[in-house]
Amino acid sequence: MLKQYLLTPGPTPVPERIMLAMARPIVHHRMPAFTTSFNEAAEGLKWLFQTKQPVLMLAGSGTLAMEAAVVNTMKKGDKALCVVGGKFGERWRNICKAYGIEFVELTVEWGKAVDPELVKKALDADDKITAVFSQANESSTGVRHPVEAIAKLTASRERVINVVDAVSALGAFDLPMDQAGFDVLITGSQKALMLPPGQAYIALSDKAWARTESADLPRFYSDLKRERKAQAGGETAWTPAVTLTVGLVEALRMIKEEGLQECFARHAKLAKATRAAALALGCTLFAPDAPSPTVTAVNGPGGLDTGKLVKQLRDKYGVSITGGQDAVKGKIFRVAHLGYFDTFDILTSVTAIEMALNDLGVKVTRGAGTAAAEAVLEAGPNAK
Amino acid sequence: MLKQYLLTPGPTPVPERIMLAMARPIVHHRMPAFTTSFNEAAEGLKWLFQTKQPVLMLAGSGTLAMEAAVVNTMKKGDKALCVVGGKFGERWRNICKAYGIEFVELTVEWGKAVDPELVKKALDADDKITAVFSQANESSTGVRHPVEAIAKLTASRERVINVVDAVSALGAFDLPMDQAGFDVLITGSQKALMLPPGQAYIALSDKAWARTESADLPRFYSDLKRERKAQAGGETAWTPAVTLTVGLVEALRMIKEEGLQECFARHAKLAKATRAAALALGCTLFAPDAPSPTVTAVNGPGGLDTGKLVKQLRDKYGVSITGGQDAVKGKIFRVAHLGYFDTFDILTSVTAIEMALNDLGVKVTRGAGTAAAEAVLEAGPNAK
Numbered sequence: 053m054l055k056q057y058l059l060t061p062g063p064t065p066v067p068e069r070i071m072l073a074m075a076r077p078i079v080h081h082r083m084p085a086f087t088t089s090f091n092e093a094a095e096g097l098k099w100l101f102q103t104k105q106p107v108l109m110l111a112g113s114g115t116l117a118m119e120a121a122v123v124n125t126m127k128k129g130d131k132a133l134c135v136v137g138g139k140f141g142e143r144w145r146n147i148c149k150a151y152g153i154e155f156v157e158l159t160v161e162w163g164k165a166v167d168p169e170l171v172k173k174a175l176d177a178d179d180k181i182t183a184v185f186s187q188a189n190e191s192s193t194g195v196r197h198p199v200e201a202i203a204k205l206t207a208s209r210e211r212v213i214n215v216v217d218a219v220s221a222l223g224a225f226d227l228p229m230d231q232a233g234f235d236v237l238i239t240g241s242q243k244a245l246m247l248p249p250g251q252a253y254i255a256l257s258d259k260a261w262a263r264t265e266s267a268d269l270p271r272f273y274s275d276l277k278r279e280r281k282a283q284a285g286g287e288t289a290w291t292p293a294v295t296l297t298v299g300l301v302e303a304l305r306m307i308k309e310e311g312l313q314e315c316f317a318r319h320a321k322l323a324k325a326t327r328a329a330a331l332a333l334g335c336t337l338f339a340p341d342a343p344s345p346t347v348t349a350v351n352g353p354g355g356l357d358t359g360k361l362v363k364q365l366r367d368k369y370g371v372s373i374t375g376g377q378d379a380v381k382g383k384i385f386r387v388a389h390l391g392y393f394d395t396f397d398i399l400t401s402v403t404a405i406e407m408a409l410n411d412l413g414v415k416v417t418r419g420a421g422t423a424a425a426e427a428v429l430e431a432g433p434n435a436k
Numbered sequence: 437m438l439k440q441y442l443l444t445p446g447p448t449p450v451p452e453r454i455m456l457a458m459a460r461p462i463v464h465h466r467m468p469a470f471t472t473s474f475n476e477a478a479e480g481l482k483w484l485f486q487t488k489q490p491v492l493m494l495a496g497s498g499t500l501a502m503e504a505a506v507v508n509t510m511k512k513g514d515k516a517l518c519v520v521g522g523k524f525g526e527r528w529r530n531i532c533k534a535y536g537i538e539f540v541e542l543t544v545e546w547g548k549a550v551d552p553e554l555v556k557k558a559l560d561a562d563d564k565i566t567a568v569f570s571q572a573n574e575s576s577t578g579v580r581h582p583v584e585a586i587a588k589l590t591a592s593r594e595r596v597i598n599v600v601d602a603v604s605a606l607g608a609f610d611l612p613m614d615q616a617g618f619d620v621l622i623t624g625s626q627k628a629l630m631l632p633p634g635q636a637y638i639a640l641s642d643k644a645w646a647r648t649e650s651a652d653l654p655r656f657y658s659d660l661k662r663e664r665k666a667q668a669g670g671e672t673a674w675t676p677a678v679t680l681t682v683g684l685v686e687a688l689r690m691i692k693e694e695g696l697q698e699c700f701a702r703h704a705k706l707a708k709a710t711r712a713a714a715l716a717l718g719c720t721l722f723a724p725d726a727p728s729p730t731v732t733a734v735n736g737p738g739g740l741d742t743g744k745l746v747k748q749l750r751d752k753y754g755v756s757i758t759g760g761q762d763a764v765k766g767k768i769f770r771v772a773h774l775g776y777f778d779t780f781d782i783l784t785s786v787t788a789i790e791m792a793l794n795d796l797g798v799k800v801t802r803g804a805g806t807a808a809a810e811a812v813l814e815a816g817p818n819a820k
Binding site: 056058060062063065066071072074075077078079080081082083085111112113114115116119146147150151152240242248249250251269270271272273274275290291292293294295296366372374 | 440442444446447449450455456458459461462463464465466467469495496497498499500503530531534535536624626632633634635653654655656657658659674675676677678679680750756758
């Protein structure tokens with residue numbers, strides 16, 4: 053028996069309470085029993101997004117919502133400014149390319165946050181740009197981007213919207229849509245919302261909704277105007293992911309019971325403890341200047357191939373974390389603290405890493421990472 | 437307490453065995469524990485589709501797979517022939533319209549099957565037509581279309597493919613992809629596969645795959661070439677619906693244990709029993725000439741508003757069936773026999789309908805429908 057610990061930044065662990073809710077007998081998506089759940093979920097999402105706008109539920113993964121953001125707000129001749137500093141930034145660029153939308157790529161070194169001054173310069177330099185696409189959290193590098201600053205830049209530009217992929221962010225740290233002025237805000241089910249993957253969520257500001265009137269890219273399954281109309285009536289345009297919607301009700305209740313600010317504080321504390329542990333083990337952080345509250349990227353100590361660490365953790369200890377992808381493959385490992393994570397999930401990751409590093413010949417002081425993490429965590433997971 | 441019976445043609449009832457499989461702790465979609473499930477599901481789908489081609493799994497509902505069929509096989513200037521005899525036929529036309537694909541609409545009276553001779557005439561009359569889009573089963577009207585005959589017509593035409601929406605059909609009656617020569621075959625999770633909605637499946641023939649090379653409609657989330665490449669390696673291009681994939685493994689095991697032909701025979705028998713019961717109650721069938729093996733559409737007896745029947749069944753008896761939509765709203769009711777249905781599901785529907793009709797003042801002979809159904813069913817659900 054090797055007990056399994058899924059400690060990845062998505063899918064994140066699904067609480068028993070949610071799994072049990074989803075295991076209840078299926079209901080029909082055009083019948084009252086479902087409508088009640090749907091409406092509670094829709095209201096809860098508005099609360100989570102901190103918006104007065106409807107938050108639309110789509111059956112699909114986060115990439116579907118990203119595509120929906122592009123095809124519903126852009127028109128031929130528009131130009132996109134894509135902030136590209138990791139795998140998910142690249143996805144914005146690739147979606148624009150697939151739909152023939154010209155784009156300017158604002159390349160950011162992996163592990164760094166985008167400098168809002170460079171966004172401003174790019175916008176000033178090219179008045180054909182009508183949208184800035186970025187990530188609130190680039191989970192491939194463990195970087196938090198200053199999307200609030202970007203939103204300020206676009207707010208004063210009538211023809212420019214900001215589009216924020218918050219798939220690995222929303223619900224884990226504060227992204228108040230209306231107050232910050234995000235025009236399009238996206239998240240997915242399998243991150244802070246603690247659900248299995250398969251449902252995505254998207255909200256648009258009035259400014260972005262106005263753009264859907266002139267948007268001329270082809271769309272059908274991801275037509276947000278059609279979804280808005282249907283969902284205002286308690287239905288979806290196409291068959292929804294019924295079990296995930298039922299699970300979402302439970303997830304939102306759990307976050308409400310905890311409190312939104314308390315939930316953010318928990319994520320911040322777990323992130324801080326993880327960073328402290330990594331440093332205490334002699335590792336360096338991959339993104340020290342703009343560390344993510346949801347996933348901590350750590351450089352492999354002494355040039356260790358982090359793929360070996362990930363494999364050792366999984367095969368010997370049953371602990372699943374993630375390594376790096378593409379440019380940072382083998383160079384970083386990523387410790388998650390996103391969604392249904394608490395004190396002992398972090399300590400499990402830290403102790404497992406201490407053991408696995410020693411297994412691999414990277415001599416670290418046993419207990420050093422643990423001690424540093426404990427010092428941060430001992431005030432209790434929800435202390436301010 | 438009002439015990440609930442979901443007896444609709446989608447979502448269909450989910451077996452306990454599948455619900456329990458899906459309630460197991462979530463696994464990560466890029467890790468070996470998932471790959472094992474994924475590969476078993478992929479092999480099982482090939483068996484279910486009766487094809488040598490890969491069957492791709494998409495995170496989304498059936499409409500996503502329908503859109504994928506259009507955008508991956510059509511190019512600007514191509515013309516589509518859409519068989520439109522119900523809600524789902526209309527969807528083919530609407531997707532073509534959304535993507536700027538010119539189409540010829542072959543209108544079929546609701547409740548009738550398409551005449552293959554008319555498909556042949558339409559193809560002969562317009563050599564710009566490069567694809568015929570139809571439904572194996574039009575669930576809005578309870579009609580089975582002769583897709584095998586359509587496939588024969590396109591087989592001899594080098595430039596024309598046939599695209600079959602088998603969402604409410606595949607796994608319930610025999611649609612052997614390779615043998616029949618279907619070029620694109622589609623289904624969804626929440627029908628014969630007995631899963632919750634949220635995953636769709638699509639397979640392409642060599643002829644259809646060749647078309648993906650010249651297809652020039654924009655696509656990203658539904659790019660099938662990208663999916664084929666990823667799924668050949670045991671992964672999906674985008675985050676998959678993990679729990680549904682795990683449930684799919686269990687669903688396919690159940691169908692294998694029953695046997696594919698036995699599964700088809702069960703559906704045929706349940707359909708026959710349902711029709712016999714409806715007739716014995718003095719009702720007429722909406723689609724007597726081409727009745728669906730998965731859902732039986734029945735005309736409201738004596739001009740009864742069938743919306744009232746559906747409501748009575750649900751509110752007084754806890755039995756959920758579906759009424760008619762659009763052109764046949766209030767005119768028909770639909771009794772499902774699709775997926776996890778057996779003898780006593782049919783008898784529950786029939787007895788509930790007998791009672792509800794009497795409640796609503798439509799005097800039917802109590803037990804008459806039941807007796808007719810029992811006569812068909814008594815040989816046992818799986819008898820030939």
